[in-house]
Each structure stands twice: as structure tokens, then as C-alpha cells.
Amino acid sequence: MATSTVENYLKHILLLSEGGGELVSMGALATSLSVVPGTATTMVKALADSGHVEHRPRQGVRLTAEGRRLALSVLRKHRLVETFLVTVLKMDWAAVHAEAEQLEHAISDEVLDRLDALLGHPDTDPHGDPIPSRQGKINSQVYATLATCAVAKPLRLVRITDQSAEFLQFAEQNGLLPGATVHVADRNLAAGLITLKPAKGPALALSLAAAGSILVQPAR
Amino acid sequence: MATSTVENYLKHILLLSEGGGELVSMGALATSLSVVPGTATTMVKALADSGHVEHRPRQGVRLTAEGRRLALSVLRKHRLVETFLVTVLKMDWAAVHAEAEQLEHAISDEVLDRLDALLGHPDTDPHGDPIPSRQGKINSQVYATLATCAVAKPLRLVRITDQSAEFLQFAEQNGLLPGATVHVADRNLAAGLITLKPAKGPALALSLAAAGSILVQPAR
DNA sequence: GAATCTATTTTGAGTAGTCAAAATAAATCC
């Protein structure tokens, strides 16, 4: 059985490679896992030995088919657990990420299947992140962000990719939940910010960085 | 934060000391945790250094107040998780022990409190094992067992202390669930078995060892 | 085409846990 350290490495490699097969650098991986780069190198070599990843020295890592399978299963656990915590236990949107981080390594496939059924087989978690299927399929549709979408057109909010509790809290307080309708009133590249007008509630300003973590699609 | 190894040692010491303050031998502890005795000795010394237990060399271990507090909190998690798995996820009575063994170390106090509320603050788990309160109080009432109780008197089944999946499966198939009414038709010390007559269903024979793990109280 | 900068890898050492097997202490037996 894979240790939770192994599961975490694979999950972070998956997330950093954006679903595609690009190489993930040691620096990025180390930062993402909060370890020093040397640790990431050592661990990645071990992961390569066990067949979970392919390591190109000085270039980066990529998941093998087996590594990807395992990483998707961890991601599925993480996102279903988050969904359970929010919809059944009514926990705070912003707090569930940290909880799921622990539980994703302790939950069995059997429990997961029952949780999935209880929740009605959702295909996204409360933040709009797609939940991989049992077979390892995941919706990898590319959406526009508030930093890149058309101005003054009505938009439906699909997903918040920033996992930090502070940002999620801010988003919730301003009604920026998946499903909400908004439009970008103004985008000022020079100032590095956008002005957002939610369908309900007052207008608000957002940095381009923050706007980039909110994914949208044209509303009707 | 205590590692899950530490949590397991403390939990097993608590269970082996029967709630009281008796010393637990290294041999018993090692067997219970499936480690060799030398490992238990080493670990217990570390636990003594961190103030969780008191170690009397060549005699045994005992929990300190702090160790007991932590052990009870782990036991509370274990038993509430078991209850959740059976009553909400409809999992098999016999399978939940192994699941809870993992989840008890990954679940936060916040999640636990919400689970507890969702379940209506139960005071026993599906096997009849008492659930410690948030404050660390636990019902330590002493019950008779089918091996020690009066013969031919009506009894209410309160608890099954054997955690093994096989025994629990057997018990379930014969209607031996907490709350069931039975009486002991015969007890044959020489043969080492008892004959049990459930209120509903046919009579069945049980070894004294098996009978000893079924706790009962006088019915009505 | 050296010199420098930056990312990565290597090396050496530490922590938390484990086992196998030898040493020791306590209890029991004759």
C-alpha cells in the first residue's frame, strides 16, 4: 500500500501538470509540498523506482499510467470528502480543504463508494473542482477566468481554483459561489485589477491574480 | 501533535487496562498492537518521556491523566465513526471496525462534533461499546457475560466485546445484536459450552470463550 | 569562451518507527 507521503507526491504532480503530460519541475513540486528541493529529488527517484513516475534528471517528473491512476483516486477521495463535509455536515466552505487533506489518505474505496452514492454521484465539489470518476475520468474542460474573459458579457461562475481558506472566505462573503451570475464591468491592465458586478450585491474590485483563480463560462 | 502510532499505543493501553488504573504488561501490549515486545518497550519509554504514560520497568505501563485524555478522545473518534458507518452509510456491522481504525487518526474534533450531532449524540456504538463523552467520561458499568450470568433468566443483550469480523458476522446472522432478548438454556462447564435460546430464532451452542464476549443485563 | 547565476542533485545526518537476536531480571521448580 502507498503511504500518504507517496499519495501526496502523486497528487501534487497531477495538479501541477494540469492534467496534461507536461514535466513538473522539482522546484515547483518542492514548493507545492512544502519540502526542500533535495527532498523532492530523493523522493521522486524512489517513486520512479516503484514505477509511479518517470524522472528526467534536471528536467522534471511526469506520472506513469499507474501513478496517474493512484493520483486520480486520491483526488477523487479529496473532493468527495469535501463535498460530504459541506453538504452533509454543513461545514464551512473555507475549512474543508484542510480536513479533506487528512481524510483522503484514511478512507477506503468501500466507504468512498457509499459516500458517493449518498451524495448522488456529484461531478464537482463545492468549489466547482471536477471529481474524477471511479474509472479515473475527469472533466478537464478549459474555462476562461475573470482575468481573461470578455468584458460586459453575462457570465456563470464555474469554479474557484484558489484553495486558501482566506480567499474562499472572501469569495463566499461576496456571493462568489459556483453557479452565481456576474459580469466584468471593467478590466484595467495598468492598475492590475478588474471591477466585478455580481447579479445580486454591490460591485467589487479584484486583483488580476485573484480574478485568475475564478473560472467562468458565458451565461446562456 | 501525536502521531497515529502514539494514538494507537495509548488506545490499546486504555483498552487493556479495562478503564481502571492497572498496569498493562509489555507482552499483552505488544500482542495487542502486533509488534514484538522489544518494540513495545522502546515505544513505551518514549511515551513515558513525553508524559503520556508511567512506566514501571519489568512491571508494566499505566496511562497518565494526559495519556488517558488522549486515549479517550481516540476511542471516541473510533466509536462515533463506527456508528456513522453503520447508521448513515449502512455498512456491514462486521467491516466497520477496520475502517474506523484508519479514520480515527484522520478526523478532526470539529468534524467529530458535527458527526456526533448528526447521529443524535449516541452513547454506544453499534456493538454496544460505550462512547466516551467530549469531556472524557465513559460508562464503565460492569455487566455479566453469557459465561457468567444466571441460567434460565430472561436477558437483554447489551454489548459484543469481540471486535473480529468473523465473530461479528456470526453474531449478526444469529440475531445476537445489542437489544436482543435471550436466555441461557444450559451451561456445561465440563464441555466448555453454553446453549442459548434467543427470543426469536432457534437455540444455538456457544463456547464459553465466545459467551464471555457477549455482555448482558437482566431483561425488564 | 570564461564567469556567473539558478535549479537540481548529492552527501551526511537526524527522527520515528520497526525487527531479530542477545542479555538480563524475576519467578518457579526441584
Added chain:
DNA sequence: GGATTTATTTTGACTACTCAAAATAGATTC
């Protein structure tokens, strides 16, 4: 009261991580 049995402890070694800091490889600059 010695000899033996049994439980416990000690010792040395291994796995799975981790970090700090030195070495190295590529890329970049002048």
C-alpha cells in the same frame, strides 16, 4: 539454594521519510 523457564530490556540494524549544505549541471551574460 542453584537451575530453569519466561518476560522484559538492550543492542544493532533497517525503512521511510526529512533538512542543511556542498557539489554539479545548464543556461545566461558579458
